[in-house]
Amino acid sequence: xxxxxxxxxxxxxxxxxxxxxxxxxxxxxxxxxxxxxxxxxxxxxxxxxxxxxxxxxxxxxxxxxxxxxxxxxxxxxxxxxxxxxxxxxxxxxxxxxxxxxxxxxxxxxxxxxxxxxxxxxxxxxxxxxxxxxxxxxxxxxxxxxxxxxxxxxxxxxxx
Amino acid sequence: xxxxxxxxxxxxxxxxxxxxxxxxxxxxxxxxxxxxxxxxxxxxxxxxxxxxxxxxxxxxxxxxxxxxxxxxxxxxxxxxxxxxxxxxxxxxxxxxxxxxxxxxxxxxxxxxxxxxxxxxxxxxxxxxxxxxxxxxxxxxxxxxxxxxxxxxxxx
Numbered sequence: 001x002x003x004x005x006x007x008x009x010x011x012x013x014x015x016x017x018x019x020x021x022x023x024x025x026x027x028x029x030x031x032x033x034x035x036x037x038x039x040x041x042x043x044x045x046x047x048x049x050x051x052x053x054x055x056x057x058x059x060x061x062x063x064x065x066x067x068x069x070x071x072x073x074x075x076x077x078x079x080x081x082x083x084x085x086x087x088x089x090x091x092x093x094x095x096x097x098x099x100x101x102x103x104x105x106x107x108x109x110x111x112x113x114x115x116x117x118x119x120x121x122x123x124x125x126x127x128x129x130x131x132x133x134x135x136x137x138x139x140x141x142x143x144x145x146x147x148x149x150x151x152x153x154x155x156x157x158x159x
Numbered sequence: 160x161x162x163x164x165x166x167x168x169x170x171x172x173x174x175x176x177x178x179x180x181x182x183x184x185x186x187x188x189x190x191x192x193x194x195x196x197x198x199x200x201x202x203x204x205x206x207x208x209x210x211x212x213x214x215x216x217x218x219x220x221x222x223x224x225x226x227x228x229x230x231x232x233x234x235x236x237x238x239x240x241x242x243x244x245x246x247x248x249x250x251x252x253x254x255x256x257x258x259x260x261x262x263x264x265x266x267x268x269x270x271x272x273x274x275x276x277x278x279x280x281x282x283x284x285x286x287x288x289x290x291x292x293x294x295x296x297x298x299x300x301x302x303x304x305x306x307x308x309x310x311x312x313x314x
Contacts, residue, residue: 028221031221031225032221032222032224032225033221033224033225033228034225034228034233035228035232035233035237035239037239047238047239048238048239048301049239053239055224056239056240056242056243057217057220057221057224060217060220061188061191061192061193061215061217061218061221062192064192064193064215064217065191065192065193065194068193068194068195089207089208090197090207090208090209090213090216090248090251091216091248092247092248092249093216093245093246093247093248094243094245094246095243095244095245095246096242096244096245097242097243097244097246098241098242099239099240099241099242147243152208
């Protein structure tokens, strides 16, 4: 992955797509969010969602899955070019997460990630802090998911 | 009895748990959704900023959702949530942690666009067995109002 110095505001990464099948929606819901509209097609149809809907935490977790896969892809590419690979730190949290539209069974959601802000860390001079807007869009081009995540990124000159 | 909007006045709502999170659960969630070395591999985790194997923040949030469901959402006339104002991951989730969830109602108001419902904003704090705050979340949930209350106000 990239170092703090290599990152510019507005940089965008297409993270790829994920199909939320009924089976995956129900599996996640049974474990973490067994509300009736996440478990049963008929209950989903009767709900505000209008169909079997994925838990919002499932959508967020899948976004994380694609972010990690994209970071690993980027790291492999950097390593193949013989560049030093930055290992990103943990995230202190996120804000402004919006489940804009329901993610229904068999929807294909495309995720993307865009750098919104960057600053150096006061407490940890070897790290920079990024705010990244992660978004999900369905197969009809409708935005369904948006969040502003914070992350620690290593500085090149600190290594 | 089903809980409705009227059952969520601002103030402390309740404390729920404990819920133990095992190493196997941490590894399984990380393998599926967040396969970073700090969540999967002891040696790599020891080198990380979190200094030891830790659960994914998304795992912690998902477990918090389940604790909310078991605690009260499972018997609430909930219509879902439009989002999350803020999540702060403060201290890592560790294998074997016994989690306690503290729920406060920050705000409760009738929906303008859908007056038969209300919007209840929860502030949830999850702590480990030692009482350390692992995570804080602020999120609204849409809850149905009792029919007689909704009608009374509309008339």
